[in-house]
Amino acid sequence: MSIALPGRHRRLIYLAFAFLVLSGLVWLGGRYGLRSDPELPHPLEAWALKLHGAAAMLGLLALGSVLPQHVRFAWRARRNRTSGATMLSLAGILILTGYGLYYAADENLRPWISLAHWASGLVLPAGLIWHVAAGRRRKKPGS
Numbered sequence: 773m774s775i776a777l778p779g780r781h782r783r784l785i786y787l788a789f790a791f792l793v794l795s796g797l798v799w800l801g802g803r804y805g806l807r808s809d810p811e812l813p814h815p816l817e818a819w820a821l822k823l824h825g826a827a828a829m830l831g832l833l834a835l836g837s838v839l840p841q842h843v844r845f846a847w848r849a850r851r852n853r854t855s856g857a858t859m860l861s862l863a864g865i866l867i868l869t870g871y872g873l874y875y876a877a878d879e880n881l882r883p884w885i886s887l888a889h890w891a892s893g894l895v896l897p898a899g900l901i902w903h904v905a906a907g908r909r910r911k912k913p914g915s
């Protein structure tokens with residue numbers, strides 16, 4: 773029964789999250805920084821979204837991969853629940869709002885879904901750093 777994530781698995785999670793955040797940041801840079809005409813998308817935005825779509829697929833795979841062992845066993849053992857639950861909540865918000873960005877038809881709602889999505893996305897790295905640090909701190913010898 774292993775809660776700790778072996779090197780390759782852990783690296784998959786870091787890679788997927790870094791890819792998600794970086795592609796999101798590039799889109800934000802294009803949308804809010806580089807547009808010369810506020811009505812016209814900067815070419816980087818479309819590229820960033822294509823990369824972000826790929827990152828989202830990898831990210832969902834990475835999230836799914838921690839559920840059956842890591843999350844289930846740690847939850848039962850009551851280890852690192854607060855930061856773990858925060859990670860799961862952030863992931864849930866990102867998935868729901870990501871779905872909303874694809875399919876919400878209401879144009880008045882879209883900017884709010886977008887804001888909720890990328891604001892939670894920007895919090896994700898801090899959440900992960902907190903989660904990993906708390907997990908290491910509380911690690912029992914030999915577990």
Ligand code: HEM
Pocket residue numbers: 775776777778782785835838842843846847848851852853855856857859860863903904906907908911915
């Ligand atoms: C989105 C969901 C989650 C992700 C992506 C995630 C990811 C990670 C990562 C990358 C580590 C560092 C592993 C290492 O340094 O070896 C870690 C550690 C840890 N996580 Fe999670 N986690 C998630 C949810 C949870 C939940 C819900 C719990 C508890 C109920 C939890 C409990 C722990 C514990 C106890 C550790 C320390 C493991 C050890 O080294 O012994 N995690 N997590």
Ligand code: HEM
Pocket residue numbers: 792793794795796797799800821824825828831832863866867870871873874886889890892893894896
């Ligand atoms: C599990 C995690 C995530 C999933 C499933 C996800 C999914 C999505 C989806 C489906 C879209 C819409 C793409 C399109 O319209 O073509 C999107 C857009 C976006 N995502 Fe994510 N994302 C995740 C994490 C993140 C993170 C960590 C960031 C960090 C900043 C982020 C920032 C953005 C931005 C800035 C957009 C563009 C918003 C807009 O079009 O108004 N996402 N994401």
